[in-house]
Amino acid sequence: PRRSRRRKSITIAYEPGQEDGVEPQRPRWEPRDWQEQLERIREMRRNRDAPVDEMGVEKCYDSSAPPQVMRYQVLLSLMLSSQTKDQVTSAAMLRLRQRGLTVDSVLQMDDATLGQIIYPVGFWRNKVKYIKQTTAILKQKYGGDIPSTVEELVQLPGVGPKMAHLAMNIAWDSVSGIAVDTHVHRITNRLKWVKKETKYPEETRVALEDWLPRDLWREINWLLVGFGQQTCLPVNPRCSQCLNQDICPAAKKH
DNA sequence: TTCCAGACTA
DNA sequence: TAGTCCGGAA
Numbered sequence: 001p002r003r004s005r006r007r008k009s010i011t012i013a014y015e016p017g018q019e020d021g022v023e024p025q026r027p028r029w030e031p032r033d034w035q036e037q038l039e040r041i042r043e044m045r046r047n048r049d050a051p052v053d054e055m056g057v058e059k060c061y062d063s064s065a066p067p068q069v070m071r072y073q074v075l076l077s078l079m080l081s082s083q084t085k086d087q088v089t090s091a092a093m094l095r096l097r098q099r100g101l102t103v104d105s106v107l108q109m110d111d112a113t114l115g116q117i118i119y120p121v122g123f124w125r126n127k128v129k130y131i132k133q134t135t136a137i138l139k140q141k142y143g144g145d146i147p148s149t150v151e152e153l154v155q156l157p158g159v160g161p162k163m164a165h166l167a168m169n170i171a172w173d174s175v176s177g178i179a180v181d182t183h184v185h186r187i188t189n190r191l192k193w194v195k196k197e198t199k200y201p202e203e204t205r206v207a208l209e210d211w212l213p214r215d216l217w218r219e220i221n222w223l224l225v226g227f228g229q230q231t232c233l234p235v236n237p238r239c240s241q242c243l244n245q246d247i248c249p250a251a252k253k254h
Numbered sequence: 255t256t257c258c259a260g261a262c263t264a
Numbered sequence: 265t266a267g268t269c270c271g272g273a274a
Binding site: 081082083084085122123126130157158159160161162163181182183201234235 | 269
């Protein structure tokens with residue numbers, strides 16, 4: 001049975017002192033109850049049975065392939081992926097991998113074929129274009145590998161901050177920042193894990209990184225994406241089956 | 255802000 | 265049938 005220590009998290013009401021220019025002990029803002037909320041979300045995610053667990057990026061690359069190929073496949077499945085359609089994305093990745101999914105094989109593939117394969121994931125015209133452009137850049141500029149910094153990753157067409165941080169996490173096993181997608185953005189706003197409501201995912205990322213301990217940065221995307229797929233849905237969240245219903249600022253009572 | 259491409263659902 | 269849904273680009 002789950003016996004949770006009810007440590008009341010404290011909200012610190014003052015900002016770091018600025019009198020003498022000495023960096024104080026950094027008492028910083030943190031959201032009320034966040035540790036308890038996090039613990040309960042972990043509990044709800046314990047079975048790892050959300051779509052992202054079965055068919056997320058981690059399941060979409062050949063872990064036996066050479067590291068460079070693996071990293072390319074990670075980036076590609078990020079570029080393909082379509083939150084709401086994990087199974088469609090992983091099916092498309094499977095088809096691509098059966099053809100031997102490398103920088104060269106993608107460059108050789110004509111747009112129509114690539115389009116046919118990825119068509120069901122949506123936004124396929126854009127994605128074909130970006131995948132081709134990015135793959136060409138990887139070959140020319142990075143010797144067929146993917147870059148290893150966020151700054152370089154976001155230069156690639158079709159790669160923004162969210163994908164860049166996930167690629168750093170998964171492909172390079174390095175924590176560069178919190179990957180904020182629509183689920184993380186929505187849920188952290190509902191929980192008031194941001195000091196004041198944020199409008200854009202990038203704002204959310206900055207706001208979270210300000211207080212969330214760094215050792216949780218990697219976990220948070222996986223945790224909240226699955227939670228968002230199964231419970232904290234974008235429309236009509238299933239508050240009645242959520243363990244946080246009594247301590248969630250956004251909980252709807254039925 | 256709007257577009258992309260379609261699926262899902264209220 | 266109208267409204268909502270990625271994340272990135274322009």
